[in-house]
Amino acid sequence: MSVFTPLQRDELEAFLAPYRLGRLRDFQGITAGSENSNFFVSLEQGEYVLTLIERGPTQDLPFFIELLERLHRAGLPVPYALHSEDGKALRELAGKPALLQPRLAGRHVIEPNPHHCAEVGRLLARLHLATREQILERASDRGLDWMQEQGPSLALNLPEDQLPLLRDGLAEIAELRPKLVALPRANLHADLFRDNVLFEGTHLTGVIDFYNACSGPMLYDLAIAVNDWCSHPNGEIDPERSEPLLAAYSALRRFTPAEAELWQPMLRVACVRFWLSRLIAAQHFEGTPDVQVKDPGEFHRLLVARQQPASVLPFAF
Numbered sequence: 001m002s003v004f005t006p007l008q009r010d011e012l013e014a015f016l017a018p019y020r021l022g023r024l025r026d027f028q029g030i031t032a033g034s035e036n037s038n039f040f041v042s043l044e045q046g047e048y049v050l051t052l053i054e055r056g057p058t059q060d061l062p063f064f065i066e067l068l069e070r071l072h073r074a075g076l077p078v079p080y081a082l083h084s085e086d087g088k089a090l091r092e093l094a095g096k097p098a099l100l101q102p103r104l105a106g107r108h109v110i111e112p113n114p115h116h117c118a119e120v121g122r123l124l125a126r127l128h129l130a131t132r133e134q135i136l137e138r139a140s141d142r143g144l145d146w147m148q149e150q151g152p153s154l155a156l157n158l159p160e161d162q163l164p165l166l167r168d169g170l171a172e173i174a175e176l177r178p179k180l181v182a183l184p185r186a187n188l189h190a191d192l193f194r195d196n197v198l199f200e201g202t203h204l205t206g207v208i209d210f211y212n213a214c215s216g217p218m219l220y221d222l223a224i225a226v227n228d229w230c231s232h233p234n235g236e237i238d239p240e241r242s243e244p245l246l247a248a249y250s251a252l253r254r255f256t257p258a259e260a261e262l263w264q265p266m267l268r269v270a271c272v273r274f275w276l277s278r279l280i281a282a283q284h285f286e287g288t289p290d291v292q293v294k295d296p297g298e299f300h301r302l303l304v305a306r307q308q309p310a311s312v313l314p315f316a317f
Ligand SMILES: Nc1ncnc2c1ncn2[C@@H]1O[C@H](COP(=O)(O)OP(=O)(O)O)[C@@H](O)[C@H]1O
Pocket: 001, 002, 030, 032, 033, 034, 035, 036, 037, 038, 049, 079, 101, 102, 103, 104, 105, 195, 196, 206, 208, 209, 210, 211
């Protein structure tokens, strides 16, 4: 999104003082993103990102802080909350929960090639391996139950010809639910889209926006990533990108036969999840200045394409 909560220089200076990072040189709101208000903050001692949390239950913020701290300690290129001089990682600014994090280098890649995709596969495997032995439990607030709750009312506003697809998607989720939740679990990013990853060349330098992170089946993270990183504009999966992503992942963690069996349905579950959340965002924010609204139709196209077998999980090697 965008900046939902504008900041004045003097209130920002007062907020930053306890980090002891020198004087404020400059700051600017970040227009990318869709959930929170983010600002690039330039201080004498370096470059930072300030996030004001705009959505979601604030009782979950310690989860995000602990997860990122753990991933940072495991050597993953993630932001993590800096502590002020009185030891606080989570503070408040303009009435919102606020975090100050180091600014990661790199840029978003809009048209990824097979090398970028392999990096994304490796990163996901590292994230899962770093957490699966000691999972920090958090149910997604946009998980399977949420889809079943939201789907029917959102369906009411869909064009007639899109309805059956959503209805069938929700029915499949209900039917497969016991199998999906029994898949191998870890902590998930659960939103690993291109606009949440930074690259320098083909080297992955940062993963951001962990506010959908949760515990759940690792395969779901793969499905979310493949849908976004490896799809043609018509929604079909491009094997030249999906195969390197899945191969790089499985070189670090082998897929199980149950994961291979559920791969196609999981790709559809991930389509339904983001189709619904984009429909909600479009309802709330369409036409609002400075707010980026992503096209729900993209996930309709992807879900249409995922009705045919789309890609194979390399579980055998
Ligand atoms: N730690 C960071 N380092 C560098 N850039 C960042 C960092 N955090 C956020 N950004 C920038 O801010 C933008 C929005 O951040 P994001 O977390 O995706 O927002 P939202 O929570 O609103 O979806 C990103 O696209 C990226 O350009």
